[in-house]
Amino acid sequence: MSLIKEKKVYDVVIVGSGAGGGMASKILSESGLKVAVLEAGRDWDPAKEEDRTQLKWPWESPRRGAGTKRVFGDFDAAYGGWDIDGEPYSQHEGTDFRWFRSRMVGGRTNHWGRISLRFGPNDFKRKSIDGLGDDWPITYDEVSPYYEKVDKLIGVFGSKEGIFNEPDGFFLPPPKPRLHEHFVMKGGKKMNIPVIPSRLSILTKKINNDRGVCFYCKQCNRGCQVYADFSSGTCLLKPAMKNGQVDLYTNAMVREVTTDDTGKATGVIYIDKLTSKDFKIEAKVVVLAASACESARILLNSKSKTFPNGLANGSGVVGKYLHDSTGASRMGFLPEMLNRDRYNEDGVGGMHVYTPWWLDNKKLDFARGYHLEFWGGMGMPGYGAAMGMDTMRKYIVDEMGKPHENGGYGVGLKKDIRTLFGATVGMSGRGESIALESNYCDIDPDVVDQYGIPVLKFNYKWTDQELKQAKHMQDTFEDLLVAMGATLMGEKPGLEEEYGLAKPGQIIHEVGTTRMGDNPSKSVLNKYSQAHECKNLFVVDGGSFVSQADKNPTWTIMALSWRTSEYIADQIKKMNL
Amino acid sequence: MKRRENIKLLLAGGLGTGLVISGCKTDDKTSAAADMANSTGLYGRTDEEKEHDKKIKSETFFTTAEMSTIAILADIIIPKDEVSGSATEAGVPEFIEFIVKDIPSHKTPIRGGLKWLNNYCISNFEKTFEECTDAQRMKVIDEIAWPDKANPALKNGVKFFNNIRNLVATGFYTSKEGIKDIQYIGNMPNEWDGVPPDVLKKFGFEEDPKYKDVYVNPDTRNEIMVWS
Numbered sequence: 001m002s003l004i005k006e007k008k009v010y011d012v013v014i015v016g017s018g019a020g021g022g023m024a025s026k027i028l029s030e031s032g033l034k035v036a037v038l039e040a041g042r043d044w045d046p047a048k049e050e051d052r053t054q055l056k057w058p059w060e061s062p063r064r065g066a067g068t069k070r071v072f073g074d075f076d077a078a079y080g081g082w083d084i085d086g087e088p089y090s091q092h093e094g095t096d097f098r099w100f101r102s103r104m105v106g107g108r109t110n111h112w113g114r115i116s117l118r119f120g121p122n123d124f125k126r127k128s129i130d131g132l133g134d135d136w137p138i139t140y141d142e143v144s145p146y147y148e149k150v151d152k153l154i155g156v157f158g159s160k161e162g163i164f165n166e167p168d169g170f171f172l173p174p175p176k177p178r179l180h181e182h183f184v185m186k187g188g189k190k191m192n193i194p195v196i197p198s199r200l201s202i203l204t205k206k207i208n209n210d211r212g213v214c215f216y217c218k219q220c221n222r223g224c225q226v227y228a229d230f231s232s233g234t235c236l237l238k239p240a241m242k243n244g245q246v247d248l249y250t251n252a253m254v255r256e257v258t259t260d261d262t263g264k265a266t267g268v269i270y271i272d273k274l275t276s277k278d279f280k281i282e283a284k285v286v287v288l289a290a291s292a293c294e295s296a297r298i299l300l301n302s303k304s305k306t307f308p309n310g311l312a313n314g315s316g317v318v319g320k321y322l323h324d325s326t327g328a329s330r331m332g333f334l335p336e337m338l339n340r341d342r343y344n345e346d347g348v349g350g351m352h353v354y355t356p357w358w359l360d361n362k363k364l365d366f367a368r369g370y371h372l373e374f375w376g377g378m379g380m381p382g383y384g385a386a387m388g389m390d391t392m393r394k395y396i397v398d399e400m401g402k403p404h405e406n407g408g409y410g411v412g413l414k415k416d417i418r419t420l421f422g423a424t425v426g427m428s429g430r431g432e433s434i435a436l437e438s439n440y441c442d443i444d445p446d447v448v449d450q451y452g453i454p455v456l457k458f459n460y461k462w463t464d465q466e467l468k469q470a471k472h473m474q475d476t477f478e479d480l481l482v483a484m485g486a487t488l489m490g491e492k493p494g495l496e497e498e499y500g501l502a503k504p505g506q507i508i509h510e511v512g513t514t515r516m517g518d519n520p521s522k523s524v525l526n527k528y529s530q531a532h533e534c535k536n537l538f539v540v541d542g543g544s545f546v547s548q549a550d551k552n553p554t555w556t557i558m559a560l561s562w563r564t565s566e567y568i569a570d571q572i573k574k575m576n577l
Numbered sequence: 578m579k580r581r582e583n584i585k586l587l588l589a590g591g592l593g594t595g596l597v598i599s600g601c602k603t604d605d606k607t608s609a610a611a612d613m614a615n616s617t618g619l620y621g622r623t624d625e626e627k628e629h630d631k632k633i634k635s636e637t638f639f640t641t642a643e644m645s646t647i648a649i650l651a652d653i654i655i656p657k658d659e660v661s662g663s664a665t666e667a668g669v670p671e672f673i674e675f676i677v678k679d680i681p682s683h684k685t686p687i688r689g690g691l692k693w694l695n696n697y698c699i700s701n702f703e704k705t706f707e708e709c710t711d712a713q714r715m716k717v718i719d720e721i722a723w724p725d726k727a728n729p730a731l732k733n734g735v736k737f738f739n740n741i742r743n744l745v746a747t748g749f750y751t752s753k754e755g756i757k758d759i760q761y762i763g764n765m766p767n768e769w770d771g772v773p774p775d776v777l778k779k780f781g782f783e784e785d786p787k788y789k790d791v792y793v794n795p796d797t798r799n800e801i802m803v804w805s
Contacts, residue, residue, distance in 0.1 A: 042623070053621045055764055058751035060620055062630060064672065065751070068679050069626050079623055152804055159791050170804050173793040176771030182782040197788065205798045213798055215766035341776050346763040380764050381756060383676075386746035390724045390739045407724045407735075409654045409742065414661075414758070417746065421759050 003269065006281045008247070010036045011572065013268055013283035015254045015298065018107030019554045020540035020561040021289030022232030022240075023150075027565035028287075029245035033572065036281055037237060038252040038270055040290070041079055041103030044110065044233060046223030053077065053222040058382050065382035073382060077110040077223040077231075078102045082505070086450030089441075090457045097441075097458035098505035099293055105250065106233030107291070108508065109554065111221045113350050114200040114229055115373070116156040117551035118147045118559075120165030126547050130367040132465075133435045136546040137518045137527040140167070146559035154230045154558070155207045158199035166356040172205045174198065174352065175216075178345050180376035180425045181353045183334060187484030188355065193372075193476075198354040201230035201555075210239065218379065220349025229349060252279070255453045256302040256311075257286050257537065263306045265537045268298075271451045285536045285568055285577055288514075289561070292322070292543040293441055296513035297456050299524075300443045310443075312531035315521050318514055320440040322460065323548055325509040326370065326431040327502035328470045328493075330477035332486030333395050337423040345377050345422075357550050366468035369550045370431030372476070378422035386417045395487065396420065425486055429473035432550040433466050435512050439504070460504040470499035509553050511542035529564040536577045540564050633678045643691050646707055647673055647741075653718060654745040661758035669748040676744065683744070690737025697734060768795050 011033035014021045021037060029035045044051055053075040058064045061074040068074070071081040080102040089099050102108045121140040127133050144167070151170040158171040174197035177185060181195075188195035202214050211234075212226025220229040227234045240246050251273035258266045258280065267282035288295040296319045302311035310318055357369030393404040393416050404416060444457035474492055481488055493500035504510075517523025520532035529544045531537040540561035542553045549556075571577045622630070639647065651664035651673075664670075677683040694717070695705045702713050709717070721727060721734035722742075749755040770793070771777070771784060784792070 050619055051621045052619070056620045057753070057756070057764065059753055062634070062672075062675050063679050064676075064747065066676065066680065069629060075620065077621070085625075155802070157793075159788060172802060173791060173798075174788075175769050176784060176788075176792050179772045179776065179780065179782075182772065182777070182780065185785075186782070197791070204793045206801045208801065216769040217764060217766070219764075336780065341773070341779075342760040342762055343773055343776070344763045344765075344767050345769075345772070346767060347769045378761060378763070380761055381747075381750045381759065383747055383751060386750040386755075386759075387743040389742060389746060394725075405723055405725065407722050407739065407742070409718065409722050410656055411658045413742075413746070414655060414658055417750065418660075418759055421761075 004277055004279045006279055008036075010034045010247075010281065010283040012036070012285045012287055012568065013038065013281050014287045014289055015268060016040075016107065016289035016291065016294070016541065017105050017237050017248070018232050018289060018291065018541065019109050019557045020542075021287070022106065022109070022236030023558045023561040024287050024289060024540050024565045025246050026236045026240040027562055028569060029240045029243060031565075031569035033245065033569065035240075035246045036249060036283065037246060038249045038254055038268065038281070039105050040253045040273070041105065041107075041250065043248075043250050044077075044079070044104040044106060044223075045238070046077065046110075046231075046234065047225045047227070051223075052225055054219050054225050055217060058380065063383060066384070072111060072221060075219075075222050077221060078108065079104040087455075088447060088449060089455050090444045090447055092457055092459035095458050095460050096503050097460045098503050099456070099458070099510070100505065100508045101291065101294070105237065105248070106231045109230065109232040110223050112508075112554065113373075113552070114202055114220050115350065115354075115552040116199055116201040116230070116555045117371075118167045118169060119143070119549045119551055119556050120167055122165045123547065123549035123551070126368070130361065132367050133547050134517065134522075137516055143556070143559050143563070146562045147555065149562060150555060150558045152207075154201055154235055155203045156199055156201045156555075157197070157204045159197040161196055163194075163356060169199075171199070172203065172207070175204060175348055177352045178347055178377050179337070179340075180334065181351070181374060183425065183484045183486070184353060184374050184427075184480070187480045190483040191479060193355055193480065194358050195353050195355050198351050200348060200350050202348045202350075203228045204348070211235070214348055216344075216346050216348060218346035218349050249281075253451050253453070254290065254298055255451065257288075257298060259302070259304050259306060259311065259534065261306070263534060265311075265534055271453075273451070284572065285538065287568070288537070288539045288543070289541045291541050292511050292513045292545075293456055295539050295541055295543050296441060297443070297453075299514065301454055307533070312514075312524055312533045312537060314533050315524065317522065317524050319442050320437050321435040321512040321515050321546075322439050322441055322458075322510060323433045323435045323512045324504045325507040325548060325550070325552075326433050326462075326466050326469055327428060327507040328473045328477075328500040329426060329428040330474065330481065330492070330500075331424060331426040331489045332481035332484070333424050333489050334484070334486050335395065335397075335423075336485060338396060339419050340378065340422050342378065346380070347377075351375060364472065366465050366472065367434065368432035368465070368469065370429040370469060370473060371550050372480075373428045373430060374425070375427070376422070376425035389413060389417065392420060424489070425481070425484070427477055427480065429470070429476070430507060430509075430550065430552070431466070431469050431473065432548050434463065435515070435547050436463070441513065462498065462501060462504065466501060467495070467498060470501040471495075474499050509542070509548060511545035511548050511553055514539045514543035515546050516544045517546065528567040529560060530567070538564055538568060633675065636678055637674075638678050638684065639674055639688075642707070643688065644670055644674065646691055646694070649707060649714070650741055651745045653714075654742050655749045662754050664745050664749050667749050667752035667754040669745055669752070672748040672752075673744050676748070683740070686737065686740050687744075690733070690740060693733050693737055769793075770795050
């Protein structure tokens with residue numbers, strides 16, 4: 001089978017339609033460039049009736065929303081998951097890394113939590129502060145103008161707080177707290193932990209006439225039919241396509257970047273998933289935005305005479321410094337909330353309050369911080385609702401102070417299930433891990449996926465830093481739950497359970513595999529996310545991150561992608577590419 | 578009234594032509610089973626997912642006898658009361674038939690548990706669970722339904738009853754009937770303006786005055802944001 005050459009030649013080919021790719025498609029096309037976007041999955045639009053899961057009831061799913069086919073539940077807007085048939089990955093000994101992929105237009109921005117935090121000034125220079133990892137080659141002040149543009153283009157609600165390392169942005173008004181969130185605020189006050197309005201990219205107020213306003217169904221993870229939440233497809237790529245400068249290729253699985261004898265990128269080769277045929281698309285500039293690990297995989301698989309170790313990998317750094325956020329959780333039960341008054345408390349698709357990192361690591365035995373996320377309330381029942389009555393009924397106490405008997409059946413059971421509805425609360429910590437050279441993905445020489453592309457093999461171990469941080473999280477969870485007046489549920493995980501620390505990859509913030517830096521022997525990209533060794537190749541996903549911060553990566557991915565896209569347009573104009 | 582107006586405005590936005598608010602259906606006479614049959618079946622399924630569901634629905638796992646025992650147990654666990662109907666009325670046995678095929682790890686514990694129940698009844702009364710009198714059935718159920726005080730020798734029975742209680746309860750409370758029962762109010766366009774004042778007061782909370790002018794103002798949210 002021969003390679004089919006796409007007749008159309010583009011200025012830029014972008015691989016991936018998530019946060020980084022979507023933003024690049026918008027900025028590059030608006031500067032007049034002809035752009036091709038290649039997405040490995042299918043098209044998707046939450047406003048289309050056949051794609052919509054928003055406002056569906058649990059009984060409309062025969063499995064009542066269970067996560068059999070989609071890991072976050074049957075209505076979730078992620079076509080993919082940590083395990084995808086035909087697209088395996090492998091592990092070096094002792095590693096259990098989880099790699100989440102969404103094969104669809106918009107990628108993982110369709111189901112994400114919309115938590116949209118700027119990195120702070122300290123987050124770009126961690127090495128200067130604690131001696132670990134490396135500083136970024138750029139500062140907050142260089143990125144800040146782009147955060148500002150992202151805030152205004154996409155919309156994020158929040159409150160101005162004046163916290164140094166949690167920079168304020170241009171915020172839409174935040175929603176008032178839910179009842180359990182008032183309890184969290186009460187607990188926070190007692191403990192002197194800040195609990196402030198959350199910062200989510202959901203439109204609580206209109207920002208333009210192309211997108212609707214949030215109608216509070218709490219289902220952002222299903223995608224919004226009025227586009228009131230941010231996803232890359234609905235807010236960036238699809239609007240960009242309207243000006244006719246962007247062609248979208250779906251089901252296009254890119255296997256390598258092609259180069260010429262001078263070492264310049266000439267385009268990409270992709271496999272059309274529907275026909276299994278190989279295509280080549282040529283462009284003046286190649287922009288990878290396939291996700292940190294997928295972009296590293298493409299580079300490592302793009303071997304040539306000029307680039308025997310894989311493209312832009314003379315340093316051997318491609319795939320290295322892979323790091324995900326840390327994560328741990330705990331649940332509690334609020335006796336005061338038994339037999340709650342019923343009202344619609346769905347709210348936005350996520351928490352209305354959160355806790356930014358509030359302590360000084362110099363006084364702690366671990367180097368980096370974490371933020372707290374909160375959950376609870378009278379949510380729509382789905383598969384799993386009303387289960388666990390063999391342990392839960394004891395939380396209900398009769399007039400004589402006697403706990404109800406666990407288990408049981410009948411009218412009494414029904415009554416207790418009603419009594420318990422909406423009385424549990426939970427919290428999760430999401431922290432910064434240290435980027436290490438020894439945590440990496442490389443190519444497994446023995447395994448290919450169903451498209452014949454060699455797969456990634458992961459090597460990843462948490463260190464004492466992350467374990468101590470998780471231990472601290474667990475102590476905080478307990479103290480805060482107790483301060484709120486909650487009864488602790490479950491057991492506090494100890495060292496043997498790694499303090500409940502999530503497996504690397506499970507928090508889905510993996511970054512760092514093509515990191516930026518001024519030194520070409522220690523980094524893949526320069527400070528504009530341009531490959532040191534291939535000047536018309538750029539990476540605009542989380543791969544460029546030097547360190548992850550205790551923030552979610554999406555807002556920074558988009559700010560950096562915008563910055564890089566402006567740089568590309570400028571360099572093309574100056575005939576430098 | 579004002580809120581209603583705002584919601585109407587919001588829906589009239591033109592975006593999302595497919596906006597069918599399921600929550601606004603007023604016809605509650607239709608049974609849960611009929612509801613499922615009438616469902617468009619459209620909720621963003623991929624071809625692969627559609628295939629999977631079709632295949633599962635075409636297979637039969639439980640025997641007629643097993644299904645009939647499941648139905649009896651379902652209505653013992655969730656009987657009709659003054660608030661809502663019973664598990665069988667809400668289509669719970671049909672849900673259980675589906676879910677054990679969808680999550681196959683349920684298959685053996687449920688089938689084995691049903692058999693355990695019959696074995697135990699036969700040892701005690703020389704009859705299957707279904708053939709037992711109501712009094713005999715309830716005697717057995719009371720021996721396995723209360724995990725904290727059950728005879729440790731009956732651990733297998735207790736485990737089975739925990740499993741079947743979980744499936745029946747979740748099947749019921751995710752049905753139309755169950756959601757009405759638990760009074761979940763939501764999954765529909767709404768305006769969130771904080772915890773209702775009387776509830777807030779009851780718990781001794783108040784909105785932080787610091788954020789009084791920061792929080793969403795429902796009256797102006799449809800006006801285009803002016804950045805400052």
